[in-house]
Amino acid sequence: MAKAKHPVTIEQATYGELEDVAVERFVLGNDAGLRVAILSYGAIIQELHVPDARGETANVTLGFDNLAQYGKKHPHFGSVIGRFANRIGASRFTLDGVVYQLTPNKGTFTAHGGARPFDLYHWKAKVVDTDHGPGVSLTHVSPDGDEGFPGELTAEVIYSLTPEQGLRLDYTITTTKPTVHNLTNHAYFNLAGEASGTVEDQLVTVNASHYTPTTAEQITTGEIAPVAGTPLDFRQPTRIGDVVRDGDDPQIAIARGIDQNFVIERPAGTAELVHAGRLEDPASGRVMNVLTTMPGLQVYSSNSLDGSLRGYGGRRYRQTDAICFETQQFPDAPNHPEFPSAVLRPGETFRSTTIYQFTHR
Numbered sequence: 001m002a003k004a005k006h007p008v009t010i011e012q013a014t015y016g017e018l019e020d021v022a023v024e025r026f027v028l029g030n031d032a033g034l035r036v037a038i039l040s041y042g043a044i045i046q047e048l049h050v051p052d053a054r055g056e057t058a059n060v061t062l063g064f065d066n067l068a069q070y071g072k073k074h075p076h077f078g079s080v081i082g083r084f085a086n087r088i089g090a091s092r093f094t095l096d097g098v099v100y101q102l103t104p105n106k107g108t109f110t111a112h113g114g115a116r117p118f119d120l121y122h123w124k125a126k127v128v129d130t131d132h133g134p135g136v137s138l139t140h141v142s143p144d145g146d147e148g149f150p151g152e153l154t155a156e157v158i159y160s161l162t163p164e165q166g167l168r169l170d171y172t173i174t175t176t177k178p179t180v181h182n183l184t185n186h187a188y189f190n191l192a193g194e195a196s197g198t199v200e201d202q203l204v205t206v207n208a209s210h211y212t213p214t215t216a217e218q219i220t221t222g223e224i225a226p227v228a229g230t231p232l233d234f235r236q237p238t239r240i241g242d243v244v245r246d247g248d249d250p251q252i253a254i255a256r257g258i259d260q261n262f263v264i265e266r267p268a269g270t271a272e273l274v275h276a277g278r279l280e281d282p283a284s285g286r287v288m289n290v291l292t293t294m295p296g297l298q299v300y301s302s303n304s305l306d307g308s309l310r311g312y313g314g315r316r317y318r319q320t321d322a323i324c325f326e327t328q329q330f331p332d333a334p335n336h337p338e339f340p341s342a343v344l345r346p347g348e349t350f351r352s353t354t355i356y357q358f359t360h361r
Contacts, residue, residue: 005163006030006165008029008134008161009028009030010028010029010134010135011027012025012026012127013025017067018067018070018122019071019122023039024125025038025039025040025046028135028136028159028160030161032165033049033051033055034049034050034161034167035049038159039067040122040123040124040125040138041067041122042078042079042119042120043079043138043157044080045063045167045185046064047059047061047312048060048061050191050288052284052285053284053285058194058284058286060190060286060288061077061187061189061194061322062077062188063078063188064311071120075186075302076186077186078186079119080123080157080183080184080185081113081183081185081186082117082140082153082155082182083113083149083155083180084113084149084180084181084334085112085113085182085184085186085298085326085329086112086182086298086328087106087109087218087331088102088331088332088335089109091103091104091108091109091148092148093335094334094335095178098150100149101148103147110147110148112186113147114146116147117147121140123139124139125138125139130158132162133161135159135160135161137156138157138158139156140154140155141153141155144177149179150177151177151346153173153174153175153176153181154173155172155173155183156172157169157171157172157183158170162355162357165358166356166358167357168354169185169355171352171353172351173344173349173350175346175348176346178343178344178345178346179343179344180333180334180344181342181344182329182342184294184298184327184354185327185354186324186326187324187356188322188323189322189324189325189356191280191284191286191287192281192284192286193284195311195312195314198321199281199301199320199321199323200240201240201241202240202279203238203239204237204240204279204299205237205277205279206277206299207264207275207276208227208234208235208264209227209235209263210224210262211224211261211262211263212225212261212296212331213251214331215254220336222336222339224263231246231249232251232252232258237278243257243258243301255303257301257303258299258303258323259298259301259303260298260299261297261331262276262296262298264276264292264297266295271352272293273291273292274292274293275289275290276290276297277297278290285360286359287359287360288357289356289357290356290357291353291354291355292352293354294327294352294354295330296328296329296330297325297327297328298324298328298331299324299325300323300326301320301323301324302317302320302321302323302324304319305319305320305322306318325356329342330342
């Protein structure tokens with residue numbers, strides 16, 4: 001049998017306790033220098049080490065070096081978000097003629113699942129075999145009525161490393177009643193390294209000719225608008241700093257930077273893996289490509305970071321210290337039948353895959 005390319009090793013250890021429950025930490029690594037640390041609390045990506053062209057590795061995701069901070073309010077560093085990532089306008093939606101009132105947790109709307117989203121729960125974790133080596137399966141069961149959402153929803157995410165230097169996330173979702181769903185991972189990436197400062201000199205590319213504009217509250221209007229002629233046209237590599245400091249575009253002003261959902265280009269009627277986005281750090285040469293089966297990609301330039309949080313490297317995180325690539329359903333999809341459906345019914349199983357794949361120039 002041929003030797004596997006970049007065979008993956010996995011280590012498991014108890015990292016500590018939170019809420020009197022043991023938290024497990026899993027470290028997956030390979031001989032090419034890719035290494036990721038996953039916590040059973042929140043299904044969190046705590047560290048992600050990636051080599052550059054010289055073989056020097058750096059942790060390229062923001063986070064904390066202790067459990068206590070993850071147990072407090074934070075901007076979802078590395079977390080799996082649910083039940084519904086992003087915003088649902090007016091904290092309600094109608095499904096099969098029934099109006100469901102959700103928990104408003106940001107003004108009048110529901111953001112990232114409500115008052116207690118999935119990243120503030122302990123997930124059941126175990127080591128599993130995948131087609132390309134060992135992985136970590138994490139499962140969370142959300143009860144019927146959780147934050148106002150109908151149905152008992154079971155969510156699983158499997159983290160694994162691919163032979164192509166990718167961190168792969170495979171999601172599986174089932175429900176006991178008709179419901180809506182939108183799981184994503186909210187990792188904050190800085191390819192120069194965590195705590196290295198701003199990403200404004202890094203280059204972003206998005207495989208999208210359209211996006212979904214928002215209101216002043218950042219609720220999706222329902223329009224699918226062209227990116228052409230706007231600062232949000234990332235079809236060619238674009239310096240992040242040139243966009244977040246644009247003084248004229250109203251969408252940039254509303255978000256105080258980049259915070260938009262992009263409509264990923266894909267063959268009509270398919271849900272196959274396609275290239276969604278790319279991030280490049282010219283200084284280190286590190287490159288990250290994002291592949292996904294999901295219809296949308298939220299690009300977010302960490303606009304809410306204000307220096308109040310001290311991160312893994314001991315430095316305070318500030319605006320534009322990272323950028324997020326959240327693969328997702330469209331924001332507020334339950335209230336927009338013209339968007340791809342986010343409805344899941346009993347007997348159905350929703351599956352999706354996202355890969356963050358690393359290389360260097």
